[in-house]
Amino acid sequence: MEKKEHIILEEEAGQRIDKVLSSLNEEWSRTQIQAWIKEGHILVNGKAVKTNYKVSMNDAIEILIPEPEVLDVIPEEMNLDIYYEDEDVVVVNKPKGMVVHPAPGHLTGTLVNGLMAHCKDLSGINGVLRPGIVHRIDKDTSGLLMVAKNDLAHESLVNQLVEKTVTRKYRALVHGNIPHDYGTINAPIARDPKDRQSMTVVDNGKHAVTHFQVLERFQNFTFVECQLETGRTHQIRVHMKYIGYPLAGDPKYGPRKTLDLDGQALHAGVLGFEHPRTKEYLEFEAPLPKYFVELLDKLRNNH
Numbered sequence: 001m002e003k004k005e006h007i008i009l010e011e012e013a014g015q016r017i018d019k020v021l022s023s024l025n026e027e028w029s030r031t032q033i034q035a036w037i038k039e040g041h042i043l044v045n046g047k048a049v050k051t052n053y054k055v056s057m058n059d060a061i062e063i064l065i066p067e068p069e070v071l072d073v074i075p076e077e078m079n080l081d082i083y084y085e086d087e088d089v090v091v092v093n094k095p096k097g098m099v100v101h102p103a104p105g106h107l108t109g110t111l112v113n114g115l116m117a118h119c120k121d122l123s124g125i126n127g128v129l130r131p132g133i134v135h136r137i138d139k140d141t142s143g144l145l146m147v148a149k150n151d152l153a154h155e156s157l158v159n160q161l162v163e164k165t166v167t168r169k170y171r172a173l174v175h176g177n178i179p180h181d182y183g184t185i186n187a188p189i190a191r192d193p194k195d196r197q198s199m200t201v202v203d204n205g206k207h208a209v210t211h212f213q214v215l216e217r218f219q220n221f222t223f224v225e226c227q228l229e230t231g232r233t234h235q236i237r238v239h240m241k242y243i244g245y246p247l248a249g250d251p252k253y254g255p256r257k258t259l260d261l262d263g264q265a266l267h268a269g270v271l272g273f274e275h276p277r278t279k280e281y282l283e284f285e286a287p288l289p290k291y292f293v294e295l296l297d298k299l300r301n302n303h
Helices: 017-022 030-038 111-118 151-162 236-241 288-300
Strands: 002-007 042-044 060-066 083-086 088-096 142-148 167-175 182-186 188-190 195-201 209-217 220-226 266-274 279-285
Touching: 017 030, 017 042, 017 060, 030 042, 030 060, 083 279, 088 111, 111 182, 142 151, 151 266, 167 236, 167 288, 188 236, 188 288, 195 236, 209 236
Parallel strands: 142 266
Antiparallel strands: 002 060, 042 060, 083 088, 088 142, 167 220, 167 266, 182 209, 188 195, 209 220, 266 279
């Protein structure tokens, strides 16, 4: 059981404990926090509290995170698009529509299921549900992911993400016509207090920076390349919406009248990192998927 501690800051005082704690980690929902409180996994100054407890400044919060539910991840033979593989690392090009890792209620058909069949050795740092997974991309985002085959590789790749030395470039189609050729969006991201399934820009969110460059302009759309400096959940989707240019096809952050794409037009095209063992810099590029190429051609013809 993992233990986390947090001392309540002045700006957090007076808020409900579930709200404060869910803002500390984007993977902790308020529902999850409330369940932990009821199960006695969260203590305030050494004592159990109710889910509606309002925190006071300097309250000492102790969070005992239960072990992840042990679920058998079933290896499934898949025709994976492997870009690189050795004893430490796999780089795979994930198709649009595929979920990265299993979750309760969604145990098959994920990238992890395919990886388990492809190679028997994946790191176990993230628990049974996410073996080998160092970073994620959304179900409807296509593109390159690095996967760790052992714990040494996992720790190295995670550290590179933390130190912001991993190269991650995405191609996206956004609504509107961006007038300037380059830009940087520096806006903190956290869960949307009005919608726990979504992320949004909020003052007390986690530091998030996206750089973008315009590649091509169409009548009502702009084709851009975005480079991540940080890797928050839904970062590009949230940041582009924040500056008024939401992703085409995005069902969560885009406008109601958008392109019928079954999800956002977003592709993780370039991935570069230092090899955990050899320390050599490796960089890979995956071309745009067929639907994206056809979409751009259609816009050029209309244009």
